[in-house]
Amino acid sequence: MQAWVIGNWKQNPATSKDVNTLLDNLLVASEDRGADNPYCHLMVAPSCVHLAAVSARLQNASIQVSAQNISAHSATVGAYTGDCSAQQVADAGASWTLLGHSERRQYHHESNDSLLAKLNCAFAQGLGVVLCIGETQEEYDAKQTISVLDEQLTVVESLLQTDSVQTQALAERLIIAYEPVWAIGTGKVPTVSEVSATHQHIKQQIASFAPKSPEVTVLYGGSVNADNADSFAASAMIDGALVGGASLKADSFLAIADAFSRAKG
Numbered sequence: 001m002q003a004w005v006i007g008n009w010k011q012n013p014a015t016s017k018d019v020n021t022l023l024d025n026l027l028v029a030s031e032d033r034g035a036d037n038p039y040c041h042l043m044v045a046p047s048c049v050h051l052a053a054v055s056a057r058l059q060n061a062s063i064q065v066s067a068q069n070i071s072a073h074s075a076t077v078g079a080y081t082g083d084c085s086a087q088q089v090a091d092a093g094a095s096w097t098l099l100g101h102s103e104r105r106q107y108h109h110e111s112n113d114s115l116l117a118k119l120n121c122a123f124a125q126g127l128g129v130v131l132c133i134g135e136t137q138e139e140y141d142a143k144q145t146i147s148v149l150d151e152q153l154t155v156v157e158s159l160l161q162t163d164s165v166q167t168q169a170l171a172e173r174l175i176i177a178y179e180p181v182w183a184i185g186t187g188k189v190p191t192v193s194e195v196s197a198t199h200q201h202i203k204q205q206i207a208s209f210a211p212k213s214p215e216v217t218v219l220y221g222g223s224v225n226a227d228n229a230d231s232f233a234a235s236a237m238i239d240g241a242l243v244g245g246a247s248l249k250a251d252s253f254l255a256i257a258d259a260f261s262r263a264k265g
C-alpha cells in the first residue's frame with residue numbers, strides 16, 4: 001500500500017504571494033528529491049480561495065490538491081451564501097476534500113448528518129474524501145477514544161446504505177485520518193503503539209461495514225513533524241500522515257513524506 005502525506009494548510013498562508021512562495025519551495029525541493037516518489041502520494045489542502053491557483057501551479061507536479069470542506073446543501077449550485085460546492089471545488093482542480101476536521105466539528109458544529117450529506121455530494125462529483133475523526137482530551141482521559149471513534153464512523157456505515165459509493169470502490173475513494181483533538185497543534189502526541197492499536201480498530205470497524213472492501217487507508221494526524229515522522233511511519237498500521245503546521249514549510253513537509261517513503265518502500 002502506498003503511503004499518503006497530506007498537508008492541511010487550514011486558513012494559511014495569509015496572501016497569494018505567500019502561497020506562491022510555499023509552492024516555489026515545494027516544487028524546487030520535490031524536484032531535488034527526484035520527482036515522483038513511488039511509495040508516497042503527496043497532497044495539499046489550501047483554503048478555498050487559493051484552490052484554483054494552487055491546482056494550476058501543481059498541474060504537472062506529482063502533488064494532488066484537496067479542498068478542506070464542501071457544502072452539505074448542494075453538490076452543484078444554489079442559494080447557499082458562503083458555501084463552495086463539490087462541483088465548484090472539483091472545477092477549481094481539487095480531486096479530494098477533507099471532511100469532518102475537528103476544527104469544523106468544533107467551530108461549525110458539523111454533525112454526522114451534515115457529514116453524510118457532504119460525503120454524498122463529494123462522491124456525486126467524483127471527489128475522494130479524507131474523513132477526519134478523533135477524540136478530545138477529556139474523552140481520551142476518560143478512556144472513551146474507541147466509543148467516540150465508533151460513533152463518528154457510523155457515518156461510513158450510513159454512507160454504504162446510500163447509492164453514492166460502491167463497497168468495492170470504498171478504499172479508493174475514502175481515507176480516514178485519525179486525529180486526536182488534543183494532539184492537533186499542541187506538540188503532544190499519543191504513543192505509536194496507541195495510534196497503531198487505534199488504527200487497527202478503525203480498519204476492523206470499516207471492514208465490518210464493508211467486508212468486501214480492500215483495507216481502507218488510515219492516516220495519523222496531530223503534531224506530526226520531521227523529527228517524529230519516522231517513528232509513526234515505522235508502524236504497519238499507520239498509512240501516512242495529515243500534517244498541519246509542518247506542512248507550511250516545504251522542507252518539513254517533504255521530510256515527513258520521505259520518512260513514509262523510506263518506511264513503506
Ligand code: PGA
Pocket residue numbers: 008179183184185186221222223224242243244245246
Ligand atoms: P498539526 O495539525 O499537524 O498542526 O497538529 C494537524 C491537523 O489539524 O490536521
